[in-house]
Amino acid sequence: MADVFSINLVVSGIYLSMPLILAAFGGLLSERSGVINMALEGEMLFGAFSAVAFTWWLGSPWLGLLAALMTGALIGAIHAWLSVTLRANQIVAATAINLIASGLTAALIETVWGKPGVSPSVRKFGIVHIPLAGHLPFLGRIVERLTVLDWAGLLLAPIVWIVLFRTSFGLRLRSCGEGPEAAASVGVAVISVRYRAVILSGMLAAAGGAYLSLAQVGVFQRNITGGRGYLALAAMIFGKWRPVPVLGACLLFGLADAFQFRAQVAGVNLPHDLLLALPYLVALVALATFVGRASAPAAIGKHFIKD
Amino acid sequence: MTLDAVSADLAAGAGAPAPAVRLRGISKSYRGVRANDAIDLDLRAGSVHGLLGENGAGKSTLVKILFGLIQPDAGTIEVAGTLRRWRSPRDALAAGIGMVQQHFSLIADFSVAENLVLGAEPRRHGLLDRRRAEREVQALADRYGFRLDASRRVGELAVGARQRVEILKALHRGASTLILDEPTAALAPQEVDELFGVVAELRAQGCTIVLITHKLAEIVAMCDDVTVLRDGAVVGERTIAAHEREPGSAARDALEAELAIAMVGRSLPDPPSRQHSAGVTVLELRGVADGHGLGPLDLVVRSGEIVGVAGVEGNGQTELIEAIVGVRRVRAGRIELDGTDVSRWSVRRRLAAGLAHIAEDRHAGAVALDMPLVDNCVLGSHDRPPFTRQRVRLVRREMTRFTREVIAHHQVRVPSLDATVGQLSGGNQQKLVVGREVSRAPRLLVAAQPTRGLDVGATAFVHGELAALRAAGCAVLLVSLDLTEVMALSDRIVVMRDGAIAGEARAEDTDVIQLGSWMTGAGG
Numbered sequence: 082m083a084d085v086f087s088i089n090l091v092v093s094g095i096y097l098s099m100p101l102i103l104a105a106f107g108g109l110l111s112e113r114s115g116v117i118n119m120a121l122e123g124e125m126l127f128g129a130f131s132a133v134a135f136t137w138w139l140g141s142p143w144l145g146l147l148a149a150l151m152t153g154a155l156i157g158a159i160h161a162w163l164s165v166t167l168r169a170n171q172i173v174a175a176t177a178i179n180l181i182a183s184g185l186t187a188a189l190i191e192t193v194w195g196k197p198g199v200s201p202s203v204r205k206f207g208i209v210h211i212p213l214a215g216h217l218p219f220l221g222r223i224v225e226r227l228t229v230l231d232w233a234g235l236l237l238a239p240i241v242w243i244v245l246f247r248t249s250f251g252l253r254l255r256s257c258g259e260g261p262e263a264a265a266s267v268g269v270a271v272i273s274v275r276y277r278a279v280i281l282s283g284m285l286a287a288a289g290g291a292y293l294s295l296a297q298v299g300v301f302q303r304n305i306t307g308g309r310g311y312l313a314l315a316a317m318i319f320g321k322w323r324p325v326p327v328l329g330a331c332l333l334f335g336l337a338d339a340f341q342f343r344a345q346v347a348g349v350n351l352p353h354d355l356l357l358a359l360p361y362l363v364a365l366v367a368l369a370t371f372v373g374r375a376s377a378p379a380a381i382g383k384h385f386i387k388d
Numbered sequence: 389m390t391l392d393a394v395s396a397d398l399a400a401g402a403g404a405p406a407p408a409v410r411l412r413g414i415s416k417s418y419r420g421v422r423a424n425d426a427i428d429l430d431l432r433a434g435s436v437h438g439l440l441g442e443n444g445a446g447k448s449t450l451v452k453i454l455f456g457l458i459q460p461d462a463g464t465i466e467v468a469g470t471l472r473r474w475r476s477p478r479d480a481l482a483a484g485i486g487m488v489q490q491h492f493s494l495i496a497d498f499s500v501a502e503n504l505v506l507g508a509e510p511r512r513h514g515l516l517d518r519r520r521a522e523r524e525v526q527a528l529a530d531r532y533g534f535r536l537d538a539s540r541r542v543g544e545l546a547v548g549a550r551q552r553v554e555i556l557k558a559l560h561r562g563a564s565t566l567i568l569d570e571p572t573a574a575l576a577p578q579e580v581d582e583l584f585g586v587v588a589e590l591r592a593q594g595c596t597i598v599l600i601t602h603k604l605a606e607i608v609a610m611c612d613d614v615t616v617l618r619d620g621a622v623v624g625e626r627t628i629a630a631h632e633r634e635p636g637s638a639a640r641d642a643l644e645a646e647l648a649i650a651m652v653g654r655s656l657p658d659p660p661s662r663q664h665s666a667g668v669t670v671l672e673l674r675g676v677a678d679g680h681g682l683g684p685l686d687l688v689v690r691s692g693e694i695v696g697v698a699g700v701e702g703n704g705q706t707e708l709i710e711a712i713v714g715v716r717r718v719r720a721g722r723i724e725l726d727g728t729d730v731s732r733w734s735v736r737r738r739l740a741a742g743l744a745h746i747a748e749d750r751h752a753g754a755v756a757l758d759m760p761l762v763d764n765c766v767l768g769s770h771d772r773p774p775f776t777r778q779r780v781r782l783v784r785r786e787m788t789r790f791t792r793e794v795i796a797h798h799q800v801r802v803p804s805l806d807a808t809v810g811q812l813s814g815g816n817q818q819k820l821v822v823g824r825e826v827s828r829a830p831r832l833l834v835a836a837q838p839t840r841g842l843d844v845g846a847t848a849f850v851h852g853e854l855a856a857l858r859a860a861g862c863a864v865l866l867v868s869l870d871l872t873e874v875m876a877l878s879d880r881i882v883v884m885r886d887g888a889i890a891g892e893a894r895a896e897d898t899d900v901i902q903l904g905s906w907m908t909g910a911g912g
């Protein structure tokens with residue numbers, strides 16, 4: 082049991098929460114602008130696939146990441162077009178994206194690599210070496226094992242916080258989520274702001290997917306995300322749409338995931354399936370016990386009709 | 389500042405410069421109904437101009453045209469001598485015309501300052517300069533003597549303060565002519581006084597104000613000029629002289645009578661007379677609390693009396709109604725109907741025991757808009773004879789008969805018996821609901837905002853119905869935001885604040901000032 086709780090648990094907790102963080106912050110941007118983003122799962126899948134496909138094709142994980150971001154932007158744009166311009170039911174539109182993502186990426190594995198189920202291995206992101214960091218007590222052991230994407234994810238919380246609460250773009254974005262009519266009446270271009278938010282959201286979710294495939298395992302396999310997009314959504318709701326609590330929720334779910342991995346390795350005497358379900362159970366309990374009123378953006382899911 | 393002190397202030401500075409705004413021949417029709425019919429209106433710069441009229445008289449349409457929210461079919465708008473045409477409210481604002489609407493356009497989650505700067509934010513090093521925003525907004529508030537803290541979240545502010553934010557927002561965006569649409573509708577008496585102080589201050593600083601209301605006293609107290617609208621046309625226009633504001637004077641009474649007749653087209657009926665024959669206790673609440681914002685509170689309503697519940701919106705009235713009707717779970721205390729504890733009963737059982745309910749929001753709580761009149765008319769009694777036989781079979785003939793009866797007795801104007809409720813005007817929908825509930829011959833009627841959206845005539849009719857129910861020995865709980873209504877009808881008045889009873893008095897032993905102080909928690 083002592084093996085289960087160690088510094089490695091924290092490190093792998095951070096690794097495992099990183100895709101959640103990237104996607105959850107994507108979701109946060111979209112929902113703060115008033116558009117429900119259930120499509121995180123599909124956007125992650127598309128991101129994970131393009132990251133591996135382009136890395137395999139072009140040989141550089143950086144180009145793979147870039148391709149993932151562009152794919153995410155494209156899917157986000159489609160999502161925005163459906164949800165904002167066509168004013169489709171946002172849940173249904175997102176579900177369609179998720180179903181297409183799941184089917185299309187699975188089919189493309191065979192088209193691109195000629196065999197079903199899993200891609201060949203590609204180059205992964207390397208660890209960022211920070212001089213002397215390894216000598217820091219405790220933190221050093223974590224820091225010396227982080228990749229570029231880990232750093233990006235950890236910096237995302239303060240960046241998103243600053244954007245949302247300390248820039249005029251953020252103020253306008255939030256105004257679209259809280260009172261689109263009021264915002265429009267003072268000249269905020271609600272539709273354009275929502276488009277930008279949903280596209281950014283797709284890019285971040287795709288980055289989360291790229292992290293899964295490119296930083297963690299170096300391959301793409303069908304449904305590699307395994308519901309992590311929904312987990313990210315749960316973290317965002319549990320964090321009440323606020324950046325710091327959302328970060329905390331992601332780390333909590335990541336730690337739960339890390340715990341179940343290590344518990345399996347250490348041979349803890351619990352059914353395998355139960356352990357696998359642990360992060361989802363934690364999310365379920367978190368959401369069920371979650372008490373809070375009026376924390377969601379007031380106009381979330383409400384279509385805006387320009388007059 | 390009291391209402392009368394303000395009016396004295398206003399009377400002192402009545403000058404007459406050229407019109408700031410001149411409307412000529414404004415007409416607007418909606419599906420064949422003339423909402424505005426060749427209306428002329430002159431607003432003198434620096435004056436307070438009252439627009440008086442009943443619901444549906446065309447006041448709102450007129451100011452929406454002035455503010456660019458809707459386009460007129462015909463007519464011209466002149467601002468400071470120049471002919472103007474608005475494509476949107478933004479054009480109107482650019483010309484200095486701002487509007488404070490009944491439904492506020494503020495974002496509750498934002499601070500006062502954030503609400504004001506949204507759309508034109510001060511920036512510093514690419515970031516939002518919140519300190520500068522707050523400083524500027526605070527300075528503006530102070531300049532007009534508004535009691536406001538620019539850094540407070542709007543959602544935490546009282547209704548009156550929110551309204552000041554709304555006014556400030558228009559000023560911040562450069563408005564010098566301000567349209568206030570029914571500004572006192574949701575305010576407590578003290579807040580009304582404060583608003584009037586604000587209006588006086590704005591006027592003193594050179595703003596032109598358009599005050600829309602259907603309350604005579606406000607027009608007489610506040611306005612330099614008044615225009616009366618009826619059925620979309622101007623039916624009266626005059627300047628109000630200082631001596632006509634004198635409270636209790638013959639001149640004031642004459643003016644009010646003149647305006648009332650112009651507004652309604654006839655004299656107003658006298659309010660129903662009171663009687664003091666309260667009988668047995670019908671409804672009794674003891675220590676009722678919902679574990680959230682409501683209670684604990686005690687309340688008794690006897691047969692043959694109307695108990696009025698007054699209070700500023702959002703002080704637990706809705707929760708109280710829900711608890712009595714049975715859609716809100718009560719965590720503590722007892723709700724007794726004719727001596728039986730009904731607090732665990734379902735709504736249906738309570739209805740069967742003699743409860744009737746005029747819902748606060750008729751669309752959410754009383755009618756299904758897309759359903760036919762007949763179906764709506766039996767909602768609530770649909771599962772009982774004579775409408776249902778053998779517990780399952782609906783008897784359409786009885787339903788239709790009953791509907792005809794309700795429509796006839798309660799003067800509901802309907803296009804046909806097959807119409808859906810959505811095809812009725814708001815006032816007729818409300819009359820249908822009132823008629824339906826009254827016809828159930830209840831032991832207890834919970835009437836929440838029974839006259840919301842009704843014109844003066846229909847309001848008097850509903851008031852008459854409530855009084856008739858009282859005379860028939862029914863217990864009536866009247867919940868209303870309109871203090872005048874509560875005072876005119878009730879035998880006893882209770883005031884709610886923060887979910888509890890802040891004060892209770894017999895109607896003849898109390899006055900606006902006492903009720904107002906209970907409503908706001910200020911002073912005595």
